[in-house]
Amino acid sequence: MIGKADQIFVLLQHWIMGFFPPAWQAVVGILLGVVAILIVFPTLFALSVLLERKGLGRMQNRYGPNRVGPCGILQPVADAVKALIKEDIVPFKADALVHFIAPLVLVVAVFMGFAVLPVGRNMVLVDMDASLLFFFAMGASTELAVFMAGWSSHNKYSLLGAMRAVAQMISYEVPLLMTTVVVVMISGSLSLVKIVEAQNHFSGIFPHWYVFTPWGLAGFVLFLIASMAETNRSPFDLPEGESEIIAGYFTEYSGFKFALFFLGEYVGMLGIAGLGTTLFLGGWAAPFAFLNWVPSWFWFFAKIMLWICFFIWMRGTMPRLRQDQLMNFAWKFMLPMTLINLMVAALWRFVDEAWLRWAVCWIIVIGAYVAMGRMGMRRKRIAPRRYRYAE
Amino acid sequence: MLGEGILKGLAETAKNFAGSYVSKERLTTVQYPEERIPTSESARVFPFLVYDGPDWEAGLRCVACQICEKECPPKCIYIEKSKDKKPDYVGKLQIYPARFDIDVSVCMSCQICVEVCPFEAIKMDVEFELSTDDRFGGLLRNRQHLAKSNEYYHQIHPTEASEVDARLGEEKAKLEAKAKAAAAAAAAKAAAPAAPAAKPAESTPKPAEGTDKQ
Amino acid sequence: MSFAFYLISALTVAGGLAAVLLRNIVHCVLALTVAFAGLALLFLQLDAQFAGFAQILIYIGAVAILVIFAILLTRDPQVSQGKGMFSRTWVTGLLIAAAVFAVMGWAVLASAPALPNETSTPSVTVLQIGDALMSRYILPLEILALLLTAAIIGAVIVAMHEKVRSK
Numbered sequence: 001m002i003g004k005a006d007q008i009f010v011l012l013q014h015w016i017m018g019f020f021p022p023a024w025q026a027v028v029g030i031l032l033g034v035v036a037i038l039i040v041f042p043t044l045f046a047l048s049v050l051l052e053r054k055g056l057g058r059m060q061n062r063y064g065p066n067r068v069g070p071c072g073i074l075q076p077v078a079d080a081v082k083a084l085i086k087e088d089i090v091p092f093k094a095d096a097l098v099h100f101i102a103p104l105v106l107v108v109a110v111f112m113g114f115a116v117l118p119v120g121r122n123m124v125l126v127d128m129d130a131s132l133l134f135f136f137a138m139g140a141s142t143e144l145a146v147f148m149a150g151w152s153s154h155n156k157y158s159l160l161g162a163m164r165a166v167a168q169m170i171s172y173e174v175p176l177l178m179t180t181v182v183v184v185m186i187s188g189s190l191s192l193v194k195i196v197e198a199q200n201h202f203s204g205i206f207p208h209w210y211v212f213t214p215w216g217l218a219g220f221v222l223f224l225i226a227s228m229a230e231t232n233r234s235p236f237d238l239p240e241g242e243s244e245i246i247a248g249y250f251t252e253y254s255g256f257k258f259a260l261f262f263l264g265e266y267v268g269m270l271g272i273a274g275l276g277t278t279l280f281l282g283g284w285a286a287p288f289a290f291l292n293w294v295p296s297w298f299w300f301f302a303k304i305m306l307w308i309c310f311f312i313w314m315r316g317t318m319p320r321l322r323q324d325q326l327m328n329f330a331w332k333f334m335l336p337m338t339l340i341n342l343m344v345a346a347l348w349r350f351v352d353e354a355w356l357r358w359a360v361c362w363i364i365v366i367g368a369y370v371a372m373g374r375m376g377m378r379r380k381r382i383a384p385r386r387y388r389y390a391e
Numbered sequence: 392m393l394g395e396g397i398l399k400g401l402a403e404t405a406k407n408f409a410g411s412y413v414s415k416e417r418l419t420t421v422q423y424p425e426e427r428i429p430t431s432e433s434a435r436v437f438p439f440l441v442y443d444g445p446d447w448e449a450g451l452r453c454v455a456c457q458i459c460e461k462e463c464p465p466k467c468i469y470i471e472k473s474k475d476k477k478p479d480y481v482g483k484l485q486i487y488p489a490r491f492d493i494d495v496s497v498c499m500s501c502q503i504c505v506e507v508c509p510f511e512a513i514k515m516d517v518e519f520e521l522s523t524d525d526r527f528g529g530l531l532r533n534r535q536h537l538a539k540s541n542e543y544y545h546q547i548h549p550t551e552a553s554e555v556d557a558r559l560g561e562e563k564a565k566l567e568a569k570a571k572a573a574a575a576a577a578a579a580k581a582a583a584p585a586a587p588a589a590k591p592a593e594s595t596p597k598p599a600e601g602t603d604k605q
Numbered sequence: 606m607s608f609a610f611y612l613i614s615a616l617t618v619a620g621g622l623a624a625v626l627l628r629n630i631v632h633c634v635l636a637l638t639v640a641f642a643g644l645a646l647l648f649l650q651l652d653a654q655f656a657g658f659a660q661i662l663i664y665i666g667a668v669a670i671l672v673i674f675a676i677l678l679t680r681d682p683q684v685s686q687g688k689g690m691f692s693r694t695w696v697t698g699l700l701i702a703a704a705v706f707a708v709m710g711w712a713v714l715a716s717a718p719a720l721p722n723e724t725s726t727p728s729v730t731v732l733q734i735g736d737a738l739m740s741r742y743i744l745p746l747e748i749l750a751l752l753l754t755a756a757i758i759g760a761v762i763v764a765m766h767e768k769v770r771s772k
Contacts, residue, residue, distance in 0.1 A: 045687070055408065058407070058408045058411045058412070059407050059411075060406045060407070061407055061410075061411050061417045061419060062417055062418070062419075063419050063420050063422070089722055090611075098632075098635065128654060129652040129654055129730050129731050130655050130658055130731050133652075133658040133659065133662065134652075134658050136643075136658075137658040137659075137661035137662045137665075138661075139666075140661065140662050140665055140666020140667070141661065141665055141666065142664060143666060143670055144635075144638060144666075144669060144670065147673055148635065151631055151673075151677075160720075163674075163677070166670055166673075166674075170666075170667070170670060173666070180752075187625065188732070189732070190731045270743065282615075313401060313404060313408075314401075315403045315404070316404045316408075317397070317400040317401050318397070318400065319401070322404065328556045345516075369393070370392065370393075372393070373392055373393025373394070374393075376393060377393060
């Protein structure tokens with residue numbers, strides 16, 4: 001069931017590799033993959049920025065950008081040109097070297113993550129054994145870049161933003177890792193390629209994605225929340241809370257370095273969306289058996305763009321959290337839920353009877369969710385707020 | 392239940408998102424260069440100089456008294472008095488501004504110049520598209536740019552302009568009445584001392600100016 | 606021993622030296638992360654993927670950040686205290702460093718003949734590591750887990766204590 005259209009990029013790569021002597025072919029193949037990543041994901045970045053601006057506009061009953069090109073589709077090009085020709089200002093008291101390196105570290109770390117994402121059947125740059133770990137290792141390096149940016153700017157707002165960002169990213173990295181552990185437990189592999197292959201089965205027309213199991217659904221929701229926090233997206237965008245600390249850690253960046261931060265943020269979003277898709281939504285697997293003829297890479301990109309659309313939707317909906325709410329949510333809700341989810345996954349693995357494990361796992365997951373929600377709500381006493389002086 | 396509010400919020404934004412494509416009333420944006428809202432009568436943007444009659448240079452109400460120049464908080468007005476004189480709306484000889492420049496980039500649209508002007512000579516315009524690609528010359532408006540006819544003033548601020556016209560007309564009528572009375576008195580007195588006949592006629596505008604300032 | 610090995614080693618050593626010799630303490634931490642990254646690359650060069658990535662994830666992602674937090678929360682990083690580059694207890698420091706180096710050197714030298722003369726590195730998958738951790742090394746793992754749990758509880762108690770006192 002592997003068509004030509006499905007493998008078109010792989011065939012293209014081999015065709016180009018054929019022009020080189022055999023000793024060079026491996027290097028050329030890797031280079032081609034790198035070039036493809038460096039072309040495709042920045043393009044998607046431009047697309048998602050445009051989608052975000054238009055979508056947010058529509059949610060607020062505005063038009064959004066509609067001037068540059070037909071319906072404003074050339075807006076990202078205009079933004080890129082603007083970023084390129086703007087003056088690059090380095091503050092006088094800034095640590096010039098670190099200030100310069102920070103955006104580079106961020107962008108490099110973010111792009112490295114794509115090396116292990118299987119974007120289609122046989123389409124992964126490096127198929128390694130511990131690719132999930134690799135992805136998180138690269139994600140962890142971005143924290144350092146953020147700190148470098150905030151500290152080297154020699155600006156209180158930058159430093160505050162960086163500290164907020166680092167604290168938030170560390171706090172949410174714990175649940176993020178724990179939710180992925182569930183998938184690793186069930187599929188028995190850290191390799192993303194194998195995880196996708198484990199999900200690419202169908203019973204009837206319905207796929208066996210992990211999101212359709214109790215532990216998978218819980219893991220998916222937790223992963224979604226944690227990934228929003230990890231990429232500093234609204235409602236977890238405290239590190240760049242415009243109303244409080246200007247732009248957080250990239251307050252002092254301008255011109256192309258700012259564009260690099262912007263790129264890093266959105267490409268990081270695409271990366272984590274790709275990881276979530278791979279872990280829970282079946283990666284490049286088709287959603288229905290009869291849709292298997294559609295190329296696998298199409299499904300992958302369609303899924304990550306859906307994911308991005310959901311991020312935009314959330315951004316249009318939610319107000320920003322407060323710092324204590326953020327931390328309470330991470331440590332008092334997310335972490336216990338992920339731990340319970342780990343136990344549920346273990347039960348799933350070791351209970352053999354199908355109906356029993358479905359029933360037990362659903363009961364535990366839903367029960368834990370309701371109980372923790374109740375507990376959290378009771379402590380906060382959520383009620384219509386009364387203002388003494390406004391009546 | 393936990394998360395209920397988030398779902399409600401998501402539904403709300405989704406409703407707005409879809410609604411903005413369906414119903415035009417939701418979109419409050421005015422697509423500016425193509426669409427325009429008519430400026431409201433109370434709009435005030437940038438000062439201009441009012442002139443009466445067909446010729447802008449002869450009809451300028453401004454007498455270069457420089458009160459606005461002194462009162463202007465950001466000091467964006469520059470006036471040079473003329474050497475010669477020309478008759479104003481009541482026919483009296485007055486100095487006129489040889490130069491009257493306002494710097495668009497400095498003006499803060501506070502309207503203080505309008506409030507202090509005793510001659511109803513400077514008023515606020517509604518034109519807001521003052522941007523230009525010439526940073527220096529283009530943003531400095533000289534008196535020819537600034538001069539706009541009284542009819543234009545009527546067009547943009549009808550209520551205010553008719554009030555001003557009524558006031559000026561009243562003063563003019565008062566002055567004429569006074570001049571007539573003085574002329575009559577002079578004519579009555581003309582029998583005995585013929586020599587100082589011209590003097591009271593010339594001193595009459597002064598109290599009129601005083602009433603104007605109120 | 607390839608060219609890459611020497612390059613990575615030079616990077617690691619340079620990072621370590623910079624971490625010791627630089628005056629600005631935040632620069633020291635950043636240099637230390639370079640050393641960590643170099644170590645991770647060395648692991649990767651030895652085909653030890655799990656160790657290499659864990660090194661990046663834990664040392665760069667957590668330890669370096671923790672050190673940074675500790676520095677920024679305790680004192681002004683711009684001011685370098687003291688005149689000289691060496692502290693007053695440098696003799697003790699040197700002795701400890703020498704002792705650690707001696708033990709490590711002894712361990713490496715002693716273990717060299719114990720290794721069978723393998724030319725190719727055994728390819729250890731993450732699966733095998735997991736199996737080993739859960740079967741043969743279960744006791745050390747549990748002891749470590751207990752230690753970490755104790756550390757977490759200790760940290761919580763320290764934090765709680767301060768909160769009570771401030772009230």
